Amino acid sequence: MSLRTRLILSYFLIVVLCLSIVAVAVSLMLQGYRDRFAMQRLDDMTVPIYVQARSLARGRASLSEVWISLEEQSQRTGVHILMVDGDGGIIRQASPSKAAQLESFQLPSEGLSPDLSDPYRGTHVTPEGQSFVFVAYSMAGLFTSEVSTSPAALILAVPRRGALILWAGVIRPFFWAGLIGLGVSVLIAIFLARSLYLPIRRVTAAAGQMAEGKYDQQVPVSGPEEVKKLALSFNRMAQQVKVSQQRLRDFVADVSHELRSPLTSIRGFAQALLDGTANDTDTRLRAAQIIEDESRRIIRQVDELLELSRMQSGQIQMARQPVDVKELIGLCHEVFSVAAREKRVILRTELEGTTPVIGDTDRLEQVLSNLLDNALKHSPEGGEVTISSREVSGEWVEIAVADNGPGIPHEQLSHVFERFYQASGVRTGTGLGLAIAREIVWAHGGSIEVSSTAGKGTRFLVRLPTSPGSSPGQRA
Secondary structure (H helix, E strand, C coil), X not given: CCHHHHHHHHHHHHHHHHHHHHHHHHHHHHHCCHHHHHHHHHHHHHHHHHHHHHHHHHCCCCHHHHHHHHHHHHHHHCCEEEEECCCCCEEEEECCCCCCCCCCCCCCXXXXXXXXXXXXXXXXXCCCCCEEXXXXXXXXXXXXXXXXXXXXXXXXXXXXXXXXXXXXXHHHHHHHHHHHHHHHHHHHHHHHHHHHHHHHHHHHHHHHHHHCCCCCCCCCCCCCHHHHHHHHHHHHHHHHHHHHHHHHHHHHHHHHHHHHHHHHHHXXXXXXXXXXXXXXXXXXXXXXXXXXXXXXXXXXXXXXXXXXXXXXXXXXXXXXEEECHHHHHHHHHHHHHHHHHHCCCEEEEEECCCCCEEECHHHHHHHHHHHHHHHHHCCCCCCEEEXXXXXXXXXXXXXXXXXXXXXXCHHHHHHCCCCCCCCCCCCCCCCCHHHHHHHHHHHCCCEEEEEEECCCEEEEEEEEXXXXXXXXXXXX
């Protein structure tokens, strides 16, 4: 069963249940008024009959003449008309055709009121179980000279099913109102179900398109609040999947491009060794050396790619222990001081007292080593590279590595942390060092930024937390 059908059926059942509850409540509420409505209607029918009979009696009409008139009224109106004595015994009875015959009635012991506006009302049940409602009017003294047993009361009765019919007349407007309400409610239920299942159907269709490799999918944000959140989440997911797929394609293209050059060199010099082109010892040694160097380069690239992949997938866990920033920078300064002297670059530090950061010493050393290596490579002879540190608000420590080299063009700054990207255009490494450095900093809950001015130098800023409760940095 589809979601649409389930929603419509559920709404329909809820509406029917609510209307049924209302109907039962209204029925119970009107139950107490049933006999009163029936009696009122019976009064409207019987008062004219009684008045006519009383007028005939006072006009000197005989009992037989009055009774003939009453029988005609009984047949015409469907009302049971009875004359009873003072004990409730039936003297005469006029009933509609094929109607049940009634037996003695129980009248009040104090007698009936002669007031026409105050008749005696009651209910009567036959031995067969049929129920009647009736009114009794006084006829005392109207026919005393004609019969030995003078009628004391005129009783007019109708079956209680007639009362139920009257009551049904009251219910009929409620029934039609409920039926109209049910129809309107069903239409509203269909509209509400449509507002739910249509957005979900769009999401389902878009997900199916993505499963077929069509990742450029977006769905309209419409419907109830929860459905809007679903659409927004799907759109974000679709965008991230699209970006991920594009990155994957770019990654494959980058890897293919980066490995093509060293593999081409290896193949070329290997072919030279095989076909005898390298026919002297020096040429063969040179070819073998190039093959070894390019092989090492490929191995280094593959190792760094694997390391970057493991970091991005969370397979590499960073140690979480206090790291003395001053000691870490001092170690890196000592390692790179030899290379700085060889290139005649001044390497200096500007350290402030800082709180230890929480992280992995070896990985943080890898970050600083990568930044220092890049700074020295891009610094001119006689240039200067500075490592500085300072504490910010007691929660963060900032480590900066700055050089006064040629700088990075502004349009290239947003790409320097991408795989294989080399802003200078000169291949001085694998192009993965900054990407790995960013992953390490993010894993520590920190951030890394770059700023540069053409002709004046480049500055990398690493921000690391001093609290172990800091959450990992947000990926771009």
